[in-house]
Amino acid sequence: MELFDILVSATFWAAVLRIASPLIFATMGELICERAGVLNLGIEGIMVAGAFAGWIAVYAGLPLWGGVAVAFGAGVAFGLLHGLLTVPLGLSQHVAGIGITMLATAATYFAYRVALPEVSSPPKITAFQPTGWAVLGSQTVLTWAALATVAVTGWVLWRTPLGLALRAAGENPAAVEAQGLPVHALRMGAVAVGSGLMAVGGSFLTLSAFNSFFFEMVNGRGWVCIALVVFGAWRPGRALLGALLFAGFDAFQIRLQQTSLGAGLPYQLFLAMPYLLSVLALVVMSRRTEVPAALMTPYNKGER
Amino acid sequence: MRLEAIEAPGLARRLGLPAAALAATVLVAAGLAAIAGGNPLDVLGQIVQGAAGSKFARLETLNRATPLIFTGLAVAVAFRARLWNIGAEAQLYLGAVATVVIGTQSGLPGPLVIPAMAAAAVVAGGLMLLGPTLLKTRLGVDEVVTTLLLNFVVLLLVGYLLEGPMKDPMGMGWPKSPSLPAEARLPRMAEGLRLHWGFGLALICAAGVWLLQARTTLGFEMRAVGANARAARFAGMPVNAVLVKTALISGGLAALAGFSEVAGMKGNLTADISPGYGYTGIVVAMLALLNPLGVVVSALFVAGIFVGADSMSRQAGVPSYIADILLASALLFMVAALKLSRFRIVRG
Numbered sequence: 001m002e003l004f005d006i007l008v009s010a011t012f013w014a015a016v017l018r019i020a021s022p023l024i025f026a027t028m029g030e031l032i033c034e035r036a037g038v039l040n041l042g043i044e045g046i047m048v049a050g051a052f053a054g055w056i057a058v059y060a061g062l063p064l065w066g067g068v069a070v071a072f073g074a075g076v077a078f079g080l081l082h083g084l085l086t087v088p089l090g091l092s093q094h095v096a097g098i099g100i101t102m103l104a105t106a107a108t109y110f111a112y113r114v115a116l117p118e119v120s121s122p123p124k125i126t127a128f129q130p131t132g133w134a135v136l137g138s139q140t141v142l143t144w145a146a147l148a149t150v151a152v153t154g155w156v157l158w159r160t161p162l163g164l165a166l167r168a169a170g171e172n173p174a175a176v177e178a179q180g181l182p183v184h185a186l187r188m189g190a191v192a193v194g195s196g197l198m199a200v201g202g203s204f205l206t207l208s209a210f211n212s213f214f215f216e217m218v219n220g221r222g223w224v225c226i227a228l229v230v231f232g233a234w235r236p237g238r239a240l241l242g243a244l245l246f247a248g249f250d251a252f253q254i255r256l257q258q259t260s261l262g263a264g265l266p267y268q269l270f271l272a273m274p275y276l277l278s279v280l281a282l283v284v285m286s287r288r289t290e291v292p293a294a295l296m297t298p299y300n301k302g303e304r
Numbered sequence: 305m306r307l308e309a310i311e312a313p314g315l316a317r318r319l320g321l322p323a324a325a326l327a328a329t330v331l332v333a334a335g336l337a338a339i340a341g342g343n344p345l346d347v348l349g350q351i352v353q354g355a356a357g358s359k360f361a362r363l364e365t366l367n368r369a370t371p372l373i374f375t376g377l378a379v380a381v382a383f384r385a386r387l388w389n390i391g392a393e394a395q396l397y398l399g400a401v402a403t404v405v406i407g408t409q410s411g412l413p414g415p416l417v418i419p420a421m422a423a424a425a426v427v428a429g430g431l432m433l434l435g436p437t438l439l440k441t442r443l444g445v446d447e448v449v450t451t452l453l454l455n456f457v458v459l460l461l462v463g464y465l466l467e468g469p470m471k472d473p474m475g476m477g478w479p480k481s482p483s484l485p486a487e488a489r490l491p492r493m494a495e496g497l498r499l500h501w502g503f504g505l506a507l508i509c510a511a512g513v514w515l516l517q518a519r520t521t522l523g524f525e526m527r528a529v530g531a532n533a534r535a536a537r538f539a540g541m542p543v544n545a546v547l548v549k550t551a552l553i554s555g556g557l558a559a560l561a562g563f564s565e566v567a568g569m570k571g572n573l574t575a576d577i578s579p580g581y582g583y584t585g586i587v588v589a590m591l592a593l594l595n596p597l598g599v600v601v602s603a604l605f606v607a608g609i610f611v612g613a614d615s616m617s618r619q620a621g622v623p624s625y626i627a628d629i630l631l632a633s634a635l636l637f638m639v640a641a642l643k644l645s646r647f648r649i650v651r652g
Contacts, residue, residue, distance in 0.1 A: 041448065081636075088305060088649075091639050094388050094448055098586055099636045106628030113623035114340045184305070223452045230446075268464040275453040282450060286443040301306040 020247035029197030036190030037170035041097025044222030045104030050199025055206035071203035079195025090298030325637035354615025355608035369607035374561035375585025391451030393582025394458035399425035399559025429559020430552035502564030
């Protein structure tokens, strides 16, 4: 009975969207990169950098949307670095991505300490407030932006010539080249924009979900998004569904912990569930072969 | 612009570019020091001084290098066979758990307990990597993501164990395990020297991995699978079996880092015995070009940066996170330099 009460409560559904929002931004970002043929394991670090960049910009006096823009810019910068290493240089996308996550995370922590050497707890900002609009009244405008990002990503990738070229760069780059289109520029652009979205996803944590920056606040969300892209079979709509399901489960487990059923179980089990669920999603989807054919394959003109 | 393979790269190119990568890392360090308001030369000097300027500093660096040799070897073995083990952190912690369980519960007599602890750790770490490897070979699930995700799961499991079944009843409420009895602690390598036998074991393992790779059939198969899995399968090699053996060795090596930290350094298990040694092992292995003997050198270098940066940070006030930035930049500069030592960029 308790379980049913959770599922029909309005706060539960509000929490689902709140938890899903950063995942939606970052999952779309990763999906765009992978559709163009580049795995971006920098996602975890780029989300950390975005969370910090957006927050410190607003703390320094920029308006909230200015913070989102700064976060996007920080993501683009790290994305261009990842793109440079993996696209023209053709380095291992695994190694470069892990390196970018390490670099972005360390640079963020360093910048935090340099910017705020004296503080014991991070200062707070005034975050985005609930809009009060219609059915999703308890959400901030950033959640609406996350949902819009899904629609825009789907529209660009499947309804525009640019999207066709991007997807082709991830399926058959030689054919794209044969059409006279620049494969490297397409992939670099996809990684830059995708990384920008990942950083905006990170900034949702500091500008909307909370109002401050903490170390470890991203806490594996980036890796979860990598799993969500696979779960969504590289399609924006299905990836959105995956993010909502995932967030639904996360919101449910938080509430389950407070019931009589949950009190008897160790809380770490609940905290581990999102990660185990992500592994499970990967296993369930493993039989599907919808992977972009040229994912993780560097393209070098004149090579087969 | 495209890359063109160089038929026979000259020595200047093969050594010059990696040297340039290290020089670029030093420039990054100087730049960061300046940003943080320090004098770049002083900061660099203090890092070197703090890492190697005294007997205490050098021993501290050796102690810090010990777990990094193990995790670096774990990554080097796996990456050589193109098994992307990013889960050394989880394997390290499971190895530490196994070490504490055997050390405090087995009741084995003195001389047997240390080998039993090490063996249990190796088994635990190997099994930890076996799961993601079987998912890869059987179902094609990318092991990068599964090993990364499982790191978080294992850390939570350790947190649960330390607050529950493994909690030290005498621990004043702190989440830590009971301490190992004296006979289960690794002895020091020399009387009065603050360096335990974990370091010696790490060197032995490095030599063992080198022998395995250079002188055994399995080592040859591991390299062949890494170089071209399809060709290896075509040549009749049991690719999946090779990957499974690689996983058991790699996971076991990472677990020995946990064994060595618990039995050699700390004497008990807490949730913070590893400040990311598993992830740093990736940098160690890549800087060593996946060569097991090179791992020892690069682990000393990486440990020196950490120990030196800690010491510098106390004096100069530049955040010690500078060490993490340096290692990440060194990794990226180095992989780029290695690529460019074999390819040149041409127009067209």
